Amino acid sequence: MPTATPSTVPTPTATPSADPECVPAAGRTVRELPDVAVPEVVVAPVVDGDQKTLVEGFTIPAQTIDAGCVVQYDAPGGCLGAIRITAAAIPDVTIPESRLDGSDKVYAAVTVPGVDAPAVTSPQICQAETNGVLPTVTRKGVVRRGVARNGAARPGSSEQGVKVETVKVAPVRLPDVDVDPARLESRKLPGQDKVDVFTGEGKVSYVAPGDVLFDTDQAVIRPDAAKALHAIALKIKAASPNARIRVEGHTDDRGDATYGLRLSERRAQAVASWLIRTEGFKAALITTKGFGETAPAVPNTSAANRQKNRRVVLTVATR
Known part of the structure; x- marks a missing residue:
């Protein structure tokens, strides 16, 4: 066989x-x-x-x-x-x-x-x-x-x-x-005690309270906000003048979520336009994103926490 x-x-x-x-x-x-x-x-x-x-x-x-x-x-x-x-x-x-x-x-x-x-x-x-x-x-x-x-x-x-x-x-x-674990270190921006600086995982984020930059429900940068934004811009330029910057807008959970999202988008765009127009950053290197109420820094359980959640964040990659 x-x-x-x-x-x-x-x-x-x-x-x-x-x-x-x-x-x-x-x-x-x-x-x-x-x-x-x-x-x-x-x-x-x-x-x-x-x-x-x-x-x-x-x-x-x-x-x-x-x-x-x-x-x-x-x-x-x-x-x-x-x-x-x-x-x-x-x-x-x-x-x-x-x-x-x-x-x-x-x-x-x-x-x-x-x-x-x-x-x-x-x-x-x-x-x-x-x-x-x-x-x-x-x-x-x-x-x-x-x-x-x-x-x-x-x-x-x-x-x-x-x-x-x-x-x-x-x-x-x-x-x-x-x-591995990751650390997020923080400090105040020198001369701007209302602007927080966070460093970790290869990026630096500058967090400015929305109440510092804008009037309530507005997306037009207040004249007195220029000092804080200029201080942030100087730090970014000194560290990495050609870095890509992401500008984020955030709101708290009050009011209509869709309205809050659109407001956060407009605020992010307003800050980006200010950086391009006033500080000379290249438009191609800046992106914007509005989060609305979807990414709170802290729970929206008090007026103080909601104030912290109304913010604009400028993030720069360091690697």
């Missing part, structure tokens, strides 16, 4: 569906984690001296383990963005059943269950003045602990002069994934 060729046994080979957060998009930075490749296991058939197949061969297909990704979400100036390490999974693997031709001998299937590594997150954290003090804040580090799928063996035997080898699958491990 002709020599039998190995047959492919269906075993789970599909990796977990990619987390949609791993798709690069506006508002987040994604670092893909390297996949883990598990090679196929090829088991040859057992034949006798006449080339008769006594035990069918088979292949345990290769697997590619999707390790997921690390996502860092953009955050308003004066905040450290949230971090997420997505979930990952090592699927089951099965050594299939085999039978010895001409006998009742059965080599039972062996299945090794899969294991999951759940997602872990560290939330966004923002800095806010408390009792006149701007404490340094820290976003805790994040660790997704490694997980492993055990190895296994399907024992062989020697029957009626026929030797059937033990079939083994090796253990598989997804290693630990960790993101």
